[in-house]
Amino acid sequence: MTDPTLSALLDERRPTRADARRNFDALVEAGRDAFAEHGVEASLEDIARRAGVGIGTLYRNFPTRDALVEAVYLDEVAGVASFADELGDLPPFEALAAWLRRFADYASRKRVLLEGLNRDSELLLTCRGVMYQSGEPLLRRAQAAGLVRDDIGIDDAVRLVAGVAGVAFPSPEQRERVVDMALDGLRTR
Numbered sequence: 001m002t003d004p005t006l007s008a009l010l011d012e013r014r015p016t017r018a019d020a021r022r023n024f025d026a027l028v029e030a031g032r033d034a035f036a037e038h039g040v041e042a043s044l045e046d047i048a049r050r051a052g053v054g055i056g057t058l059y060r061n062f063p064t065r066d067a068l069v070e071a072v073y074l075d076e077v078a079g080v081a082s083f084a085d086e087l088g089d090l091p092p093f094e095a096l097a098a099w100l101r102r103f104a105d106y107a108s109r110k111r112v113l114l115e116g117l118n119r120d121s122e123l124l125l126t127c128r129g130v131m132y133q134s135g136e137p138l139l140r141r142a143q144a145a146g147l148v149r150d151d152i153g154i155d156d157a158v159r160l161v162a163g164v165a166g167v168a169f170p171s172p173e174q175r176e177r178v179v180d181m182a183l184d185g186l187r188t189r
Contacts, residue, residue, distance in 0.1 A: 009074055009123070009126070010074050010075070010078055013067075013070075013071055013074070015061070020061075023051065023053050023057050023061065024061050024071075026051035026052060026053065027047065027048070027051045027053065027057075027058055027061055027062065027068065027071075028068075028071050028072055028075050029051070030047045030048075030050035030051035031047050031068050031069075031071070031072045032072050032075070032076070032109075033050065034046055034047045034050060035069070035072060035109075036109050040065070040069055044058055044065065044068075047068070070123060073123075073127065074123070074127065076106050076109065077106075077127040077130060077131060078130075079102075079106070080099075080102055080103055080106045080131060080134065081130050081131060081133075081134035082134075083098075083099060083102045083134075084099050084134040084135060084137070084138055085134075087099055087138065091145075092138075092141045092142040092144070092145040092147055092148075093142045093145070093147040093148065093187070095138050095141065095142070096135075096138040096139055096141070096142045096148065096157075096186075097183050099134070099135055099138050100135070100157060100158075100161045100179075100183060101176075101179060101183075103131070103135070103158060103161055103162070103165075104161045104162075104164065104165035104175075104179045105165070107161065107162040107165035107166060108165045108166065108175070131158065132154050132155065132158065135154045135157070135158065136154045139152070139153075139154050139157060142186075146188055147187060147188060148186050148187060148188060149186060149187070149188055149189075150188075152186055157186060160182050160185070160186075161179060161182055161183070164178050164179055164182045165179065
């Protein structure tokens, strides 16, 4: 559930003209890829090139590197939060596990983005709140079905998965196995 505050934060950054919006979105996607590969110090010229736009277009949309990092971070959080809305047809534990796996993917990239953000910013606090609000109903539904321990809150589940996802693994397959083991720890015994 993408809350209105997060939607407003994204919308106020996005241009209204269709062509400008496409450029903005292409720059966010290119930024996400470049930051994942090279960290927050990735070349802005490379990001513009990946997006298929000139450096002037990048600076019109994102006057500073920080503005681009924030937009990428907001887009990542919005993607994870809105994913929760797509899981209503899955059985309770599978829905929670799917959302937490998506969160784990985000968390494995988040470290790089956090290097470029002020950790005490209102933006980070808002994003954390949105993230918890989107996962909370999935956790409560799994608990109501008797599939997840009652003594676990969404903060516990998110921190567990974030901690696992934040570790460097030699392969994506090993990370997935370890995330699955963490998810198994949420189950009712």
